[in-house]
Amino acid sequence: MVEESGVVPASAPTIPPFTREQELTAFREMLLIRRFEEKAGQLYGMGVIGGFCHLYIGQEAVVVGVKMAARDGDQFTTSYRDHGHMLASGMEPRRVMAELAGKRGGYSKGKGGSMHMFSREANFYGGHGIVGAPAPIGAGVAFANAYRGDGRVSLTFFGEGAANQGQVYEAFNMASLWKLPVVFIVENNRYAMGTEISRASAQIDLSKRGAAFGIPGKQIDGMDVRIVKATADEAIEWCRAGKGPYLIEAQTYRYRGHSMSDPAKYRSKEEVQKMREEHDPIEQVRARLIADGMSEDELKKIDANARKIVAEAADFATADKEPDPSELWTDVLAS
Numbered sequence: 001m002v003e004e005s006g007v008v009p010a011s012a013p014t015i016p017p018f019t020r021e022q023e024l025t026a027f028r029e030m031l032l033i034r035r036f037e038e039k040a041g042q043l044y045g046m047g048v049i050g051g052f053c054h055l056y057i058g059q060e061a062v063v064v065g066v067k068m069a070a071r072d073g074d075q076f077t078t079s080y081r082d083h084g085h086m087l088a089s090g091m092e093p094r095r096v097m098a099e100l101a102g103k104r105g106g107y108s109k110g111k112g113g114s115m116h117m118f119s120r121e122a123n124f125y126g127g128h129g130i131v132g133a134p135a136p137i138g139a140g141v142a143f144a145n146a147y148r149g150d151g152r153v154s155l156t157f158f159g160e161g162a163a164n165q166g167q168v169y170e171a172f173n174m175a176s177l178w179k180l181p182v183v184f185i186v187e188n189n190r191y192a193m194g195t196e197i198s199r200a201s202a203q204i205d206l207s208k209r210g211a212a213f214g215i216p217g218k219q220i221d222g223m224d225v226r227i228v229k230a231t232a233d234e235a236i237e238w239c240r241a242g243k244g245p246y247l248i249e250a251q252t253y254r255y256r257g258h259s260m261s262d263p264a265k266y267r268s269k270e271e272v273q274k275m276r277e278e279h280d281p282i283e284q285v286r287a288r289l290i291a292d293g294m295s296e297d298e299l300k301k302i303d304a305n306a307r308k309i310v311a312e313a314a315d316f317a318t319a320d321k322e323p324d325p326s327e328l329w330t331d332v333l334a335s
Contacts, residue, residue: 016230020292025068026225027285028302030060033084034282035306036093039314040083040100044260048318049100052129053114056084058255061281062187063088065228066155069236073150075123077138078157080115081187081254082127085157089124091117093313103320110323111331132165134158135184139171142182142245153239154182155232160249161192163206169213172245176213179244183235184210186247187222189254194266207249215247222250223279253279 018026037055044053056063059081067076067088078085086096091107099106100114107117115129125141128134138156145152162168163186175182186206190197197204207217216238220231228250235246253275257264264272286299 015224015226018226018229018288020289020294022068022229023285023289023292024302026061026064026229027282027289027299028306029064029067029088030225030282030285031303032093032306032309033060033064033087035303035310036087036097036313037083039310040097041256041260043097043101043314043317048314049114050102051113052080053100053260054081054258055254055256055260056081058275058280059187059189059222059252060084061225061228062185062222062250062252063157065222065225066157066183066185066232068225068229069232070153070155071236073123074153074155074236075125075138075141075145076155076157077125077134077141078127079131079134079159079162080127080129081159082115082117086117086119086122086124086127089119089122091119091122091124093309094316097310097313097317098320101317101320102322103317104323104327105316105320109327109331111327132158132162132167135162135165135168135171138182138184139175139180139245142175142180142239143178145181146178151240152181153236154180155185155236156182157185157187159192160186160188160190160197160206161195161200162186163188163209164201169209172210172213172215172247175245176210176215179242181239181242182245183232183239184215184245184247185232186249188249188251190251191254191258191264191266193258194262194264196266205249207247210245210247215245217247217249219249219251222252223281224284225281 037057043049063084076089095107102110104110117127134156138154142154207219210217220227238246
């Protein structure tokens with residue numbers, strides 16, 4: 001069951017406590033993503049970033065919580081709302097921003113843009129513009145892990161809109177049949193491209209979507225990084241033990257529209273403000289740190305450092321050169 005807000009499970013589980021160091025790690029990582037996305041939105045408005053741009057503001061606890069549970073070598077695959085996943089994977093903010101701006105210093109040499117970045121060094125396998133594509137790709141990454149027997153787990157993110165795509169269920173079937181080490185994470189931000197989930201999905205408890213394939217699932221509050229981390233711990237351990245895939249539905253919320261061109265008129269300003277005030281993932285951590293004795297000045301210094309990193313990334317992206325025209329002929333597959 002879900003509360004009227006559609007985000008927080010009515011029967012909330014016991015919340016595992018974080019140490020202060022874990023709280024600080026979560027705070028730094030989520031704040032960097034938030035400040036990066038805010039700057040990306042500004043640069044889009046200035047025309048520095050073109051094409052599509054899907055911001056992750058409000059959903060930061062999902063990827064950060066999963067990253068805190070992951071082990072070095074575990075891989076991330078996601079959809080087009082991907083900047084936060086890149087940063088959580090350890091990719092350089094300035095190179096991510098340069099790619100958004102279509103510059104040669106970007107991860108895809110300025111040719112991929114917001115939706116199509118990749119870093120083998122960071123074990124980040126995209127950034128995919130096709131709805132539902134992360135599921136089969138993430139399952140493929142998991143197949144390679146199983147084939148090699150390297151103990152790695154494929155962490156695969158997609159949205160609740162993508163959860164209705166046929167290729168997702170084909171991936172579920174194969175992943176379960178072959179007991180692949182993949183955690184499927186549905187980031188349920190309720191509105192997909194603009195339609196509330198109850199109007200598009202006959203079964204809105206998406207954690208049950210793997211039941212037909214024998215995949216265990218759990219629906220959680222994706223706005224609380226502690227719950228996300230604890231659930232990801234359980235899911236990753238399940239996969240690493242050779243038991244097959246696991247499904248997590250993280251109920252979260254995006255504050256901005258689907259993309260920068262979306263005015264989000266399908267929901268009220270009051271609804272968004274209520275989520276910001278009562279469920280913001282970063283403010284929850286900030287409040288706990290203050291209650292634990294940290295001062296506002298200490299937290300402001302962390303924020304200032306995040307802003308500095310992002311400002312430097314924006315300066316790098318703005319000053320960097322566009323790809324040479326000869327790049328049109330590189331990285332192209334021909335048969």
